[in-house]
Amino acid sequence: MRWFILVLLFFGAVINFADKSIIGLAAVPIMEEFDLSYAEWGLVGSSYYWLYPVTGILGAAWADRLGAKKVLGLVMLTWTVLQFGVLAIAALPLLIIYRILLGAFEGPFSPVAYSHADKWFPAKQKGLANSVIVGGGTVGAMIVAPLLVSLIAIFGWKIAFALLGVASLVWFFLFQFFTKENPVKAYNKVQEKKKKKLEKINVKDFLKLLGSPTALFTTLAYFSTYILVVWFSVWLPIYLVESVQMSSAQMGYGVAIIGVVSVLIYTCVSMLSDYLFKKNQNWRVSRVFVVGGAMITGSVLMASIIFVQNPIWVIIAMCLAKGLTYSILPIGPTIMINEMSERGGLMTSILTSSGNIAGIVAPLLTGYIISLAGGDKVAGYNLSVLFMAILVGAFGLLFAIFVKPSLAKENKEDKKRNLSENRSLKYS
Template sequence: MRWFVLLMLFFGAVINFADKSIIGLAALPIMKELDLSYAEWGLVGSSYYWLYPVTGIFGAAWADRIGAKKVLGLLMLTWAILQFGVLAIAALPLLVIYRVLLGAFEGPFSPVAYNHADKWFPPRQRGFANSVVVAGGTVGAMIAAPLLVFLITQLGWKSAFACLGVASIVWFFLFQFFTKESPVKKYQDVQQKKKEKLGKINVKDFLKLLGSPSALFTTLAYFSTYILVVWFSVWLPIYLVEAVKMSPAEMGYSVAVIGIVSVLIYTGVSMLSDYLFKKSENWRVSRVFVVAGAMIFGAVLLASITIFQNPVWVIVAMCLAKGLTYSILPIGPTVMINEWPERGALMTSILTSSGNIAGIIAPMLTGYIVGLAGANKIAGYNLSIMSMAVLVLLFGILFALFVKPSIAKNKVELHNNLSENSNIKYS
């Protein structure tokens, strides 16, 4: 059952990321049909994240109380309704409203899915399990690229969006009727007791926990990488067409190749992290140093694109850079859940929602930079890429220096005080 649950979470992430990335694949026909400028397109990309961080936190906290299965099912049904609603979009305001609502209801998916996967797998396999969920996001963009580019070309961009609505409905029925909330009945009883004991959160102690070096610098590392996530989703297709001079078909296949290779890389990094954790149970070595090293190397490769602009090297460097920098996405939630296991979904939502603030800033900033470059669009794209590389490099170094995840004796008292009625103890 746990492998089927993980498979469903994987496909849920496929749909989730396809929903958000299809807007980039359809960028040129949408901009042409609605007569949008680069700045207006940056607004469209940014609008997805306006409510995303807030709903991510509240949705994940809600899942801690009523269960992940119910929340995930409700989210998926809402996505379907919104994707069918695209058929009515005829102007920029409606497109922005659609993106705001889609982001609001997709915000809770990642933290709830990560915590749900952790619930089904032991600690030595959680890095791999979360990497599978993250891989769903990359595969979502990868599958969407060639398939949806074809649908957009043949049927129009609105029909392609509606196809994702159908996929959401199919996922809902499979997940609701063929999975369980938790692995075994004993675990369900423990979870029920835990829910009954979870009282109000002590805000002062909670903020103190979030301000600890492990939570703070994990969040910042995730934030820097999520700028790349947004850029790859919103701007990569346009960059490949306008800067690298690819045809729409070549762009679609290139996005697919970048997605496939990057999945293999960050899954491999996660498996290496799991292996080292199993051998030593040393969080600093297995989780922090492995991920920080991958981020730093990936940032250097990303920066190289602005110097060596041969199309082949651009694709190779992007494959490696995306795979290496994305390694924080599956491991980051594991670090955050370790900080407060009984509120795993909430802790993960803080991480993902804080990281997704990057989604509000990055698309508009990139659009502004490219617009300022005028006819020299390549210079604008290069400046945006170099800025992202520097940010990932900086926070990768800080992640390595300051994140020291552990459940030490002096942390137990803080954890037990976070919920006023909590009697949970830590080993």
């Protein structure tokens, strides 16, 4: 059951990020149809994230109480309605409203998915499980790019968006009718106890926890990396066409190659982290140093494309940079859940929603930087890349220095989970 659920969460992330990234892949026809400037296109990219952080926290907190199945089912049905609603878009204001609503209802998916996977997998497999979910995001954002580009070319961008709505509907039925909420047989009793605990949260202590070096610098590292996530989603297709001089078809395959290789890289980093944790039970070595080192190395590789403009090196460097810097995405939620395991959904939602604040800033900032360069688009893109590289490298270093997860909490939680898993072994 746990692996089937993980597969569905993977495909849910595929749909989630395909919904995000298809707007970038359709940038050229959309900008031409509505006669948009770069600043207006930056507004479209940013609008997706205006409500995303808030609804991510609210949706995940709701999932802690009512269960992941109900929340994920609701958001998936809403995605379906919104993607079909694209057929009625006829002007920029409607396009922005659509992106705001889509972002609002897609906000809860990632934190709820991480928290749901956390219920089903032991500590020694959490990195792998989360990397599979993150991998679904990369597949949706980049690997399926050639398919999405083909759909846009054949049917037009509106029909392509509507087909993603069909995928959401299929996922909804599979998840609702073929999965369970919790691996523990006595789920109802466990859930009642959890509800009582949720009502007794101490706000002062909770805020103090969020301000601790571990929570703060994990969130900032996630935030910095998410600026890169948004850039890859909104600006990479245009960058490869306008700066690297690729055709639309070459751009699609280039995006897919970057996606495939990066998934392999950050999955390997997560597996290395899990392996080291299994061997030494040391959070600093297995989680923090591995991820911090990967982020710093990835930022250097990202900056290198400013100095080496060869298209082949650009693709290679982006593959490595994306794979290494993205390692915080699967490991970050594990660290946050460890700090307050009974509020797993809420903790991951704060992490992902705080990171997604970058989604509000990044598209507008990139569009502004490109505009500052005047007619020299290459210089504008290079400045945006340098900014991201410095930001990710700096916060990767701070993450490595200041994040010190509580080993005692993890050991105590592992014992509880092992007892729970032994009781529910046949069921699972």
